[in-house]
Amino acid sequence: NAGVTQTPKFQVLKTGQSMTLQCAQDMNHNSMYWYRQDPGMGLRLIYYSASEGTTDKGEVPNGYNVSRLNKREFSLRLESAAPSQTSVYFCASSEIYEQYFGPGTRLTVT
């Protein structure tokens, strides 16, 4: 099992550009999450999906949109990237409590 996979691993964007971060899990988990992690800080929840077909805002949703494409895949979209969105983005999945994390996407917005 690959667990949780994320693409791309690294990305550099110019201000105003758009992009989609992809996430997939092969553990048949119902819930999936997107977090951002800024230097010296913990993870902050952007959006989550408790089950296929549902999505809800987390702590810091502004500037992001998500799509739960199917049970396996949960994507995060930046419509118009801003320097404040420079961060490391982690996707996670869970059945109930314990969340399994992907390796992260390091995004730089210039």
Add this chain to the structure above:
Amino acid sequence: GESVGLHLPTLSVQEGDNSIINCAYSNSASDYFIWYKQESGKGPQFIIDIRSNMDKRQGQRVTVLLNKTVKHLSLQIAATQPGDSAVYFCAESSAGGTSYGKLTFGQGTILTVHP
């Protein structure tokens, strides 16, 4: 909103010593707590969890203690090894129903183990 925080941002220990990492939480409704380890350049990795109806839980070389009276959580690592060097995060959950998996993370403690 509610938050989870750590008392010590850094902890340095000698190999073989026991390590204790502390975490304070403020949401009295929190009913699930979890510790993660994050190595440089990687995603967080589950270490151990505990429900609010317990005050202690043990794993392999790790023990989590929960004191609900003072809203305090600690992670004890026995016989700390250089491979334990990482950032350790506590997280809590208080959401019910289908949103039970939502976690609020603390800032993290950097553990450095010296050979």
